[in-house]
Amino acid sequence: MTTPPAATGAAIPPGQAADFGGPVGHGEAKRWFANSLAKGCLSGSFLLVGPPGIGKAALAKWIAKCLLCDESGERSLSCCGRCPSCFQVEAETHPDLVQVRKPEDRAFIPVELLIGPAENRMREGFNRDIRLRPFHGTRKVAILHDADYLNDEGSNSLLKTLEEPPPDSLIFLLGTNEQRQLPTIRSRCRIVRLHPPRGEQAVELMRRRGIDCDAATAERAIELCGGDCQAAAEVLTADGAKLRQAITQRLVTPPIRPVDLAQVVTSVIEDLGKAASSAVKRDRLRDILSIAIDTFRQQLIDSADRPEQLAPIIYRLDRSIEAIAQVQRNANQTTLIECWAADLARGNPA
Ligand SMILES: [Zn+2]
Structure with a gap:
């Protein structure tokens, strides 16, 4: 994880609010985001990296929910899970949540999804959607899944947006490994590395998938599957x-x-x-x-x-x-x- 941005304000003291809720695990990353939000300086571009199935999308979506929730405080990394915004983020229909994924039948993320089709360049797509004024609250959140599948053209089209995201917006790129991103992308993002869950968290993740096992078994299965918790549950x-x-x-x-x-x-x-x-x-x-x-x-x-x-x-x-x-x-x-x-x-x- 890179150094948090310098800012004044109240940080969350170590040991307090150890569990922020949301997806199981990723305590270090959650604490960092919670601290930045508490200080009023959570914005910018982030590259979340970790093996497939480790929960990058779940974490990004949960942070989006916290930021867009109608009920939670502006500087608190929490969400009510009951308000219209929380439901819309969950259903991926919230107007202030922008998402892009690689289509199943394409080898790369098509550049049209990022900057619009040829006949409508810059008037559609990820770069334009994140710049639209928030419809509902005060923030926009963008999640670009499958960032491993950005080709040179796609990567280059994102550079300006990643370099200067709109104020109060948050952009997440999700990838398996930072080495799979172009240096120009890496240098414009804070890199957040997610690690496989251990101990009780590993047990809890398996339990949520209907598997009762001890920590050693859960950890071994997750390790066997390269950090993919869903695959680990299937193995068990x-x-x-x-x-x-x-x-x-x-x-x-x-x-x-x-x-x-x-x-x-x-x-x-x-x-x-x-x-x-x-x-x-x-x-x-x-x-x-x-x-x-x-x-x-x-x-x-x-x-x-x-x-x-x-x-x-x-x-x-x-x-x-x-x-x-x-x-x-x-x-x-x-x-x-x-x-x-x-x-x-x-x-x-x-
Ligand atoms: Zn809510």
Whole structure:
């Protein structure tokens, strides 16, 4: 987190108001936003970064709700959850909440969503909407989801808005990693890094998703899923446990049979049905590869005293990490799964 802006006014003393409400976790970020708001200097552009499913959108939306709530004080990071504004933010229909997402069928956020279509440049889109005077209260809040998918043109079109947002407005860019944003974007935003929940918060997050487990189990599942709490909850369901066992068993019982392994992985993804979006299928494949990574890590620990066995395990671990990166780059799934399975079976670079 970057240094808070210099300002005078009452800060929230450490230890007080430890829980601000809203989504579980992210206490450090909430405290920072609450302090800035209490000092009357919360505005500007923020880049929230953290793995998919960690709750970036939930946090940004909750802050929007706090700022737009009709009942809460202007300098208090809280919301009533009952007023028309709170309902409208929840339903994403509040006129002072501007949002942009990457359409499912596009590789990048189309520049038209940012600066309007060619025939109506600068008269529509994100940049213009955030500059409109607030309809209801005194603030505007903008959330740009999927900031990883800004191309050069899109990024460049945002620079002026991020550099000089309208007074009293707040702009959130949500991304998985600040390295995936252009330096020109990063330098114009305060970077807020979100971390996976631990301890009781991890337990609470699983409980809200219908999973009763202890803190160690919750933390391990969240870590396995790279911080994605929804995916972690799925891993902990009965079906998730069965899937985990099916994959793990094929990876630890020599020899690894590539055709069988690829078939199991493919059928797990096909079980999602034809209607499942490519993003959902990608997430499922990522979960399976995370199981593989976890399996090989465990194997590595178990084989620490048998150095002659380590090389293929390290290779398989690295190869699975590489496969996750390929998933994120939208590689062809069938080819990816087949090559990954074949490489694991071989156990060394070709
Ligand atoms: Zn409210």
